[in-house]
Amino acid sequence: MALQISPRDTDLLLKKKNVLSADVLDKYRYAGEITQTCLSYLISLINDSYHLGKHEPYSAAELCLLGDSFIQTLVNSKYKKVIEKGIAQPVTLDVNDMIVGYSPELTDESNLTFQPGDIVTVNLGCQIDGYTSNLAHTIVIYPPGLSAPTGPLLGGPADAVCASYLATETVVSLLACALSPEKIPNSLLSNNSNRHITGSMIRKVVDSIAQSFNCAIVPTSKVRRIRRFLAGQAEGVVAERDFKGVVWSEIDQESDLLKRSNFQDGAASSSSTDLSIIDQSKGRSNDNKNPDKAIPTDDFVVSPGEVYTVDIKMAPVDREEPGLITVDSGDGRDRGAKHSIFIRDVSISEQLKLRNSRRLLSLVDKEQSVYPFKLAYVSENFPLDSKKDLVEQLAKIEKDVKIFRFGLSECTNKQLLVPKAVLSCKFIPLREVLKVPTSTGINGFDASNPALPGMELPLPKLGLTALKLKTLLKHGRAVSVSRFLSTVALSPDAGCVRLSGGNKTFTPSWVHSDYQLQGPVAEAVGELAALVQDDRFGLKIDECRVMDLSSVGNDEAMEE
Amino acid sequence: MEKVSSAYTCNSCQIQFSLSEDQRSHMKGEWHRYNLKRRVAQLPPLSEELFNTKVATISEKKKEEMEAENDVQKLGKGVQTLELSTKQLRRKQREELLEKKRKLLELAKNRLVSNGGRVKMGEDGKIVVEKKEATQEEERLKVEVEEAVRQENENVVDEETLIKEKLAKKVDVPVTKCIFCKSEEFENVDGTYEHLFKKHGLYVPEKAYLINKEGLLSYLYEKIGYGNVCLSCSFQGRNFQSIIQHMLSKNHIKIPYEAEDEKLEISDFYDFSKTYEVEGAGADGNDEEWEDVAEEDLDNDEDIDGEKLYASEYGLHLPNGVVLGHRSLVKYYKQNLKPEKELTEAEGTVMAAETRNFVKTIDSKAIAQQKRVWNREAKSKDRDDRRAQKFINWQPHYRDELLQ
Secondary structure, eight states, X not given: OOOOOOHXXXXXXXXXXGSOOXXXXXXXXXXXXXXXHHHHHHHHHHIIIIISOSSSOOOHHHHHHHHHHHHHHHHHHSOTTOOSEEEEEEEEEEETTEEEOOOOOTTOSOOOOOOTTOEEEEEEEEEETTEEEEEEEEEXXXXXXXXXOSSOBOSHHHHHHHHHHHHHHHHHHHHHHTTSGGGSOGGGSOTTOOSOOBHHHHHHHHHHHHHHTTEEEOXXXXXXXXXXXXXXXXXXXXXXXXXXXXXXXXXXXXXXXXXXXXXXXXXXXOGGGOXXXXXXXXXXXXXXXXXXXXXXXXXXXOOTTOEEEEEEEEEEOOSSSOEEEEEESSGXXXXXXXXXXXXXXXXXXXXXXXXXXXXXXXXXXXXXXXXXXXXXGGSTTOSOOTTSOHHHHHHHHXXXXXXXXXXXXXXXXXXXXXXXXOEEEEEEEHHHHHHSOOTTGGGOOOTTSOXXXXXXXXXXXXXXXXXXXXXXXXXXXXXXXXXXXXXXXXXXXXXXXXXXXXXXXXXXXXXXXXXXXXXXXHHHHHHHHHHHHOTTTSOOEEEOOOOOHHHHHHHHHHHO | OOOOOOSEEEXXXXXXXXXXXXXXXXXXXXXXXXXXXXXXXXXXXXXXXXXXXHHHHHHHHHHHHHHHHHHHHHHTOOSSSOHHHHHHHHHHHHHHHHHHHXXXXXXXXXXXXXXTTOEEEOTTSOEXXXXXXXXXXXXXXXXXXXXXXXXXXXXXXXXXXXXXXHHHHOOOOOTTBOSSSTTOBOXXXXXXXXXXXXXXXXXXXXXXXXXXXXXXXXXXXXXXXXTOBOSSSOOBOSSHHHHHHHHHHHTOOSOOOOSHHHHHHTGGGBOOGXXXXXXXXXXXXXXXXXXXXXXXXXXXXXXXXXXXXXXXXSOEEOTTSOEEEEGGGHHHHHOOOOOOOOOOHHHHHHHHHBOOOOSOOOOHHHHHHHHHHHHHHHHHHHHHHXXXXXXXXXXXXXXXXXXX
């Protein structure tokens, strides 16, 4: 079934092509610039239409398509000889409790417009020759008619935005420390360890930030190394060899929850009333069971020459009621949102019956790479031409998408195209979790919702399977999620290059949290922030800037 | 016959004896044994005189035969004797001859050795090997050997005479006539071929390349008429009539053209050089045997250097790059397979990083063990069932439950 790749090719593709040379870094930089530019473009669109009220508010679908089209145009304008380049992550606009994946097509009925007080995460990505830059940024929608918000966002969502922003910035500066280990704050180093940035250090920092802001780290958050064509776009579809990164899932919330529940039971609770009945946690650093290193472990060292994405999602939790923050992969469809983002499983090839599906598949194989895509991308009218009538082009794309939909089901049924679910965040109270019997045993995988290898069992100590957890979602409450995603290239020669995100380019929205950073990590976080601010002796993080679009236009003119 | 009231008689010879010793000695004699055999054959017994005369005549005849045989041996003529005996005789002779030769050689060697291989330097500087006088025995042996060799040669001469005889018997049929039915006469060889094909079913292979038609036919006629050998089997007829009879009755009028030597036998009359020509090789009559194979089908690494013509396991590679394959494989050439998908770098990278296993490797050991377990389970169940069967009938006597 799977085509065989020779060991020599494997070495070339996975190792040699990932050496961060000047040429490769240029491609990374260009991809980063495109993402930065596109984000600023989308923010300006949202500002213009929602806040300033210059015209009718764009719907989510239109914004997504405009963003995608913008990226595609920029990608096409440079690196003409590179064939494989394009959108690495379709623009998604995840409102409030959505985590990722809400990117409606024009044809969808659920065409959201944003309300004041919503927190919207703009997520996008771009790749040049497989060198990928992803970006996610959470903005706050404030009441229209104002050039600037009159007051900050308050409450739980504000805590989440604060926590995730702070966590992302701190992790980025930590990663930058990998290039100059002498600057690693001493408080983060344990007594007898080398001066390395390790996975457990990252986890410790992020966990304590979340805790001090009374937030939970939403499962699917991760800080991971990315490689050429392997930027986590096919997680769950492909079990990636040599996975390197910190991954947060329900497992990490479990032990904390169990501690809290025992505490609530009172001092009388002894070992006999402990809730940990079944311990199925095989240990996440078990190398014997992980020959391909596909199961994420925390014992890795960040080394120069690698590229990382820092993807941290936070959700506020209730102080009073212990509970589990989990991911619902079906809820997006309650709002009428169909699956709109797909990924091609390249290991499967099958002859299709319907003409429409064959056509769709051949178009996808021809134009799209291993990255997620939307049906609109394979339309002839994509990307949009700014010189022509926009409305007419949008109508044409809509018509094409309708036709592609006919062939879609066969492709998805045969696993050729794997739909990416619209994930949303749910809070499930612990009492509901404890009520449910675990009669199915530990083997109830949720096949429709692929997890990373080694993380198939969400609550190993309670023995709760993914399928059981799914049944509990009806008791869940939607929780707002804030997300910041940034890509960092650690080049030994050029220093730390922040490909996407960064407070120099995008100032975070005005939020106010009642919580403050506490605990042992607070000092280190402050130290790191000071280091980043210090131009002379601090950490130097080179941020990719927004492109000057007029110059791009000139380039095009010259080429013509 | 004497009438003696004696108890000693011989029923088979119908005689009486006065003494039991006489009777006993009679019973051991040849006469009695002969009569006994006659009696078994329900023939009347012979009297003693008659028997004796008979024996005398037979032994004389035998003696004559023996003498005759000896004569034959002496004369060296094995014509009338049985084939088997002549063969044995010949072998015996040859062995004797070899023995004699060996002895001669031994003697010569001994002489040389005993002489000490004395080498003398002559007065005029010539090397002289002193020769010892040949012994008498050696002389005798030499004479015998020479004689035997002469005899052998005589045998060869005999074969020559046989050939001569055959030559005399040779039947010469002109190529414008049919060898089987001599009555018909044709204008040329083509007519003969046509007749042979239509009437007798003689198929000439590779007719397109046959250049010497008369030669081939005369060769075949000679084979039949002079050699009296069948064309398609190894049968050799005693004379012309017998071989014709054999070929007609067995339907052996055909030219074998399968094995290498069969092809080589008549290859002198053919010219295949046309097939080696470069231009339009596939077109000239050859395509009944060879199918055109598209070049991309046979993309093997062997360099086709435009000059040479060579055959590989796939087919015949012509200098112009066209590859001919045999028509027996046409179904494979005709299949229209989907080209193997070429992966882009992106797909290749993702595949290379992929750790999912699609094909489960079959662990033969585990399967074998599982099978053993199943077999053991089935066996023990069977055994337990049989044991249980033993104790089903617990009643000492039959009791009909309906009659309770």
